[in-house]
Amino acid sequence: MAKRNLREKFEEGWNKLFGKEEDKGKLRTQSLYRAQQKNINLNAGTPHGFIGLGVMGAPMAGHLSRNNFEVSVFNRTNEKSIIWKSRNEGKVCNSPNELAISSECIVLCVGKDEDVKDIINGKSGIIDALNPGSVIIDHTTTSAELAKEMN
Numbered sequence: 287m288a289k290r291n292l293r294e295k296f297e298e299g300w301n302k303l304f305g306k307e308e309d310k311g312k313l314r315t316q317s318l319y320r321a322q323q324k325n326i327n328l329n330a331g332t333p334h335g336f337i338g339l340g341v342m343g344a345p346m347a348g349h350l351s352r353n354n355f356e357v358s359v360f361n362r363t364n365e366k367s368i369i370w371k372s373r374n375e376g377k378v379c380n381s382p383n384e385l386a387i388s389s390e391c392i393v394l395c396v397g398k399d400e401d402v403k404d405i406i407n408g409k410s411g412i413i414d415a416l417n418p419g420s421v422i423i424d425h426t427t428t429s430a431e432l433a434k435e436m437n
Contacts, residue, residue: 331356335389337382337405339366342425343395348374360385386412386420395425399432406436 331354336347339361347370351357357376361367367378379385382405386392392412394402402424406413412422 332391333358333389335360335379335385335392336395337361337385337392338395338397338401338426339370340395340397343393344370346393346395346425347376351375358385358388381410382408382412383410383415386415386417389420390417391421391423392416393423393425397426399426399428402426402428402432402436 333356334350335358336343336350337360339347339359343361344366347357347359351374357374358379359367359370359376360379360382361370364378370376371378377388379388394405396402396405405411406422416422
């Protein structure tokens with residue numbers, strides 16, 4: 287039996303996590319239903335904040351912007367924020383705290399556990415500026431211990 291190629295392995299893993307292509311609409315509907323049950327509005331027009339504009343974060347924030355989401359961004363390296371702003375609609379913030387004040391949904395896409403802790407609880411972190419009912423979505427590859435600690 288021939289080895290499966292990388293694409294086939296990826297698709298198999300993706301399908302296990304998110305379902306097959308024909309199931310994506312159903313998955314999105316279920317996710318939006320769960321959010322609505324908690325009175326969370328993650329639709330276009332809702333103010334979203336995006337922290338971390340690296341290889342993954344910049345395109346993700348750009349997709350939100352191009353799909354009519356109100357997007358504010360922050361990156362520790364301000365040059366990346368400026369580059370992002372030159373290609374997308376949105377607001378560049380000077381700190382995570384400033385971003386949190388104007389966002390109902392905050393997406394993190396940073397490097398490691400310590401970065402997430404600093405963004406949430408650090409000197410200019412988001413914890414004291416979160417609006418009631420705000421949602422934090424963390425795309426960072428972090429440890430299970432951090433998820434338990436932050437919960």
